[in-house]
Amino acid sequence: MDGSSIPYQLRINKAVDRILFIELLHRINRVSNISDYSYVGFGGPYMEDFKQVHLALGIKKMVCLEMDPAVMQRQIFNYRSRHLQYVNASSTEYLKNFDPRGGHILWLDYAIPSQLGQQLMDIRKAIGVLKPLDILKVTLNANPTCISYERPDTVKKSEEIKIMQEGRLKTFEEMTSPYAPNNLSKKDIxxxxxxxxxxxxxxxxxxxVPLSADQYFQILSAFHxxxxGHRMLTITGVILHxxxxxxxxxxxxxxxWRYHNLSQFDPIEINLPNLTAMERQRLDECMPLDTSPVSKYTERRVAKTLEKALGFSIVRSKKENEALFYNYAKYYRISPLFSRISL
Known part of the structure; x- marks a missing residue:
């Protein structure tokens, strides 16, 4: 998957993830002046991340990494700033000489699952050089169907699923060694x-990562x-004493902050329904709803309230319908509404 091929206005879940990232940075701004930080990341053709980081937090020093010269031309057209530097390099190449002086925010937004091994090496390299109160955000492709495996030329139909599962598990363990959890099974992939x-x-x-005795990487949030169509995992943390x-x-x-993951529990799901403006207006009349504690009972209760207000289900699957309504109630305050305008 190449995220640059997807229109930004159709990526509602990713947009919510971006907004939550900005909220988190605002909180960190209480202990360190974020506007003085440098921001390094992948911009994609639309450069939305860079625009939001600058407008919301006043960050001026920015570096956009891009391997494709054609995409970079489009980036420069869509977002010009005298404080923004475009670098034609991969994250691996950039991190070789990365010397973070002053505060840094580094967002490694990966989409290609076949490069997971190298991506983990990049993450280790980044954490090893970042300084206290520097921030690292990582996005990884969590779609197991993209994990390649060796398929025999002739396979019995009854054995296809088993071979696929075992093959993906083997490939994953090879890519992530020695960091893969112990005793993985086919169900874990x-x-x-x-x-x-x-x-x-x-x-x-x-x-x-061998950090000094009094430093460590503290995970602050984790979402999926x-x-x-591809599931993504995104994690944000900070280097702390x-x-x-x-x-x-x-x-x-x-x-x-209700979206934190300080205890490193399972990542929180972001799963927003595609709604019309009228549908959103009707649902917002019911807000806010209590979406805690996290349980199937809470999810059903919230979904029942919103479905009754709307008068119909969003999708046919009852389970998926409940999840969508519940997620909307959880993220309605920051859920974007994309509309067509004429310029």
């Missing part, structure tokens, strides 16, 4: 669980969502 396996692999990867963790929590109040 399936669609409903693979993002959890990937999250555990990420945690093993970062914990293996579908983007053009262990002795300053309590002070950091007190000043940022991240523990009171």
């Amino acid at each position: 399936e669609g409903n669980t693979y993002y959890k396996t990937l999250f555990s692999t990420f945690r093993n990867c970062i914990s293996s 969502y579908k983007d053009d 262990k002795s300053e963790f309590r002070s950091f929590l007190k000043k940022t109040r991240i523990g009171h």
